[in-house]
Amino acid sequence: MSGEQIFKRVLLAIDGSLPSIIAQELTVFMAKKLDSNVTVLNVISHEFMSSQFDKYIPMSYRDVPLGTGGAPEERVSAVPTSGVQETIAAEFTMQYRQRGTEIIEEAAASFKEEGISVDQELVEHADPAEGITRVAEKGSYDLIVVGYSGEEEREPHLGSVAKKTALYAKTSVLIAREKRQISKIMVPVDGSEHSRKVVHCATILAKELGAEVTLLNVQEHDSPAKIMKEIGTRILSEAAGQFEGIKLDQRLLSGDPAKTIIQTAKEGDCDLILIGHKGHSAISRFLLGSVSDHVIQYADRSVLLIR
Numbered sequence: 001m002s003g004e005q006i007f008k009r010v011l012l013a014i015d016g017s018l019p020s021i022i023a024q025e026l027t028v029f030m031a032k033k034l035d036s037n038v039t040v041l042n043v044i045s046h047e048f049m050s051s052q053f054d055k056y057i058p059m060s061y062r063d064v065p066l067g068t069g070g071a072p073e074e075r076v077s078a079v080p081t082s083g084v085q086e087t088i089a090a091e092f093t094m095q096y097r098q099r100g101t102e103i104i105e106e107a108a109a110s111f112k113e114e115g116i117s118v119d120q121e122l123v124e125h126a127d128p129a130e131g132i133t134r135v136a137e138k139g140s141y142d143l144i145v146v147g148y149s150g151e152e153e154r155e156p157h158l159g160s161v162a163k164k165t166a167l168y169a170k171t172s173v174l175i176a177r178e179k180r181q182i183s184k185i186m187v188p189v190d191g192s193e194h195s196r197k198v199v200h201c202a203t204i205l206a207k208e209l210g211a212e213v214t215l216l217n218v219q220e221h222d223s224p225a226k227i228m229k230e231i232g233t234r235i236l237s238e239a240a241g242q243f244e245g246i247k248l249d250q251r252l253l254s255g256d257p258a259k260t261i262i263q264t265a266k267e268g269d270c271d272l273i274l275i276g277h278k279g280h281s282a283i284s285r286f287l288l289g290s291v292s293d294h295v296i297q298y299a300d301r302s303v304l305l306i307r
Contacts, residue, residue: 006204007172010036011141013043013132013165016103019147023176024107026302027145030182031116033208039119039139040107042100043131044093093124129164136171144169148177166296166305174304175296179271182302186214186270188261191235198276198306199239203246205274212247214268215239218257225254258294265301273303 012027014020024040031038104120111118125131136144146162166173187202189195206213217232219225232252240250249268253260265273275292296303 004204005035006201007034007036007143009139009141010038010143010145011041011132011136011139012038012107012145013041013128013161014103014107014147015042015128016099017147019176021147022178022180023145023147023174024110025180026174026176026182028110028114028116029180030209031111032114033210034205036143037117037119038111039121039135039141040104040111041121041123041132041135042104043128044096044100044122044124045126045128045131097122097124127164128161129168132161132165133169136169141171143172143174145174145176148175163297167293170307172304172306175302177300177302179302182209182211182271184212184214184268184270184272185209186216186261186265186268186273187239188216188218188257188273188275189235189239190217191231191238192276194276194306195239198274199242201306202274203242206243206246211271212249213243214249214251214264214270215243216251216253216261216264218260219252219254220257228254258291258298261291261295262299265299271301273299273301275303275305277305277307 007030010027010031012024014024027038030036100122104122108118108120121135123131123135125134132144132146135141144165146165148162162175166175182205185202185206187198189199202213205211215236217235219228219232229252236250236252240248251264253264261273261275273295275295277292292305296305
């Protein structure tokens with residue numbers, strides 16, 4: 001271990017889906033290397049937690065209180081719609097709670113087998129992403145880990161829960177995709193103060209995970225070629241000086257920043273893209289919100305968004 005520890009407290013949000021399992025396995029790998037404490041979280045969420053579904057409840061359900069097994073002659077037609085929805089929601093919640101408990105217990109067992117400190121948390125919230133971010137903020141977590149999607153999607157790759165979590169969480173978010181381990185990390189840099197924070201995090205991660213690093217600076221096509229090449233070279237050189245003892249590759253490219261980051265990571269078979277939420281450099285804008293949002297949404301590999 002190095003003298004500095006990162007991601008000491010990790011919140012893993014799972015739902016039992018395949019992407020969730022991938023996120024779990026990646027978290028096991030990282031937590032063991034980083035000596036992290038992990039909390040496995042399942043957010044119970046279903047449609048009947050929202051009052052907007054009142055009008056969709058069939059009349060037959062409004063006549064028969066759920067859970068009574070009532071025959072037609074036992075129907076109570078005076079049951080208020082709101083009361084019926086509460087009853088339906090309660091029964092759905094009970095089923096989801098049972099399944100959620102099984103999911104987090106199975107996940108917790110995998111961490112215990114590896115000697116990783118693990119806690120379990122089950123919460124109820126109509127919006128899963130909001131539930132995740134609230135737990136993260138309340139528990140002062142250093143990192144949230146989520147799977148890329150709970151559904152089969154082609155474009156974009158990022159599911160709605162992961163996307164909302166990445167956008168609104170106040171802490172760093174790791175969106176896990178496909179790879180269960182990390183041996184190659186890509187770090188886009190722009191020379192901004194926030195970029196330096198990303199580089200600092202990358203140096204610790206690379207050392208603890210035993211990973212190679214590719215530093216990337218992207219210059220847009222409309223930039224003055226000679227001047228921007230010199231600036232990009234200096235930015236890369238400054239960042240490279242922080243990776244002592246780490247196998248390092250430096251890339252200076254031009255093109256659309258977000259697409260170049262994604263394509264270069266794919267060509268280099270990187271397992272993880274480490275990117276800042278925003279940058280402030282006046283000479284290179286690729287770490288600003290729109291670009292980082294595009295990367296986390298369309299990349300086909302894990303992305304760690306640093307805040």
